[in-house]
Amino acid sequence: MAAEDPSVSGVSGRYATALFELARDEKSVDAVMADLDKFSAMLADSADLKRLVRSPVFGASEQSKALVAVLEKAGIGGISANFLKLLTANRRLFVVADVIRAFRALVAKFKGEATADVTVAEKLSDTNLDALKAALKSVTGKDVALNVNIDPAIIGGLVVKLGSRMVDSSLRTKLNSIKHAMKEAG
Structure with missing residues (x-):
C-alpha cells in the first residue's frame, strides 16, 4: 500500500503503514488518528516538545521519560502511545511529523x-x-x-x-x- 502512494514512502511511510495496518486490524483507526492529531497540535504549540522531538542531544531514555509524561498529561494511550514510545526507543521520534502526515494520507485513502x-x-x-x-x-x-x-x-x-x-x-x-x-x- 505504501508503495502506491508517493506521499507515503521512506522510513516515515513504513512506520505509518505499520501503524495504520495495526489500527485497522484493531478497528481503532479513528481513535489513533484523534490521538495523533492531538500530539501533532501539541507539537505545533510547544517549542519545548519540538526540541525534545528533534534534538539529537537528548538520549533515548531522556526522550522516553519526557514523552511518557507528555502522553499521560495529554491522555494519549493505547496503540498511539505505544507507537510513539516505539519511535522513541528506535531513535526515530524526529520523523514523527512525517509519520503523522503519511498516516493521515493512508486514513484518507482508506475512507475514500x-x-x-x-x-x-x-x-x-x-x-x-x-x-x-x-x-x-x-x-x-x-x-x-x-x-x-x-x-x-x-x-x-x-x-x-x-x-x-x-x-x-x-x-x-x-x-x-x-x-x-x-x-x-x-
Whole structure:
C-alpha cells in the first residue's frame, strides 16, 4: 500500500503503514488518528516538545521519560502511545511529523477521502475551515481532510495543495508578482 502512494514512502511511510495496518486490524483507526492529531497540535504549540522531538542531544531514555509524561498529561494511550514510545526507543521520534502526515494520507485513502495541505497566515475559525472543506468537496466530489499549517510569512490568503494541484492565493505571492511586473516595466 505504501508503495502506491508517493506521499507515503521512506522510513516515515513504513512506520505509518505499520501503524495504520495495526489500527485497522484493531478497528481503532479513528481513535489513533484523534490521538495523533492531538500530539501533532501539541507539537505545533510547544517549542519545548519540538526540541525534545528533534534534538539529537537528548538520549533515548531522556526522550522516553519526557514523552511518557507528555502522553499521560495529554491522555494519549493505547496503540498511539505505544507507537510513539516505539519511535522513541528506535531513535526515530524526529520523523514523527512525517509519520503523522503519511498516516493521515493512508486514513484518507482508506475512507475514500482526499487530503489537502493548506497553508494560512493565521489560525482559521471553524466556520472558515468548514467553508474550505465544502469548497474543496465541490471540486473533488470527495470529503477532504485538511492538513493546516500556519505560516505568517505568507502575510494573508492561503495556499492549497490537493494532490498534484496547487492554488496559491497568498498575499506574498501576489506582492512578488507585482514586484516582478514593476521590474519588467521599469
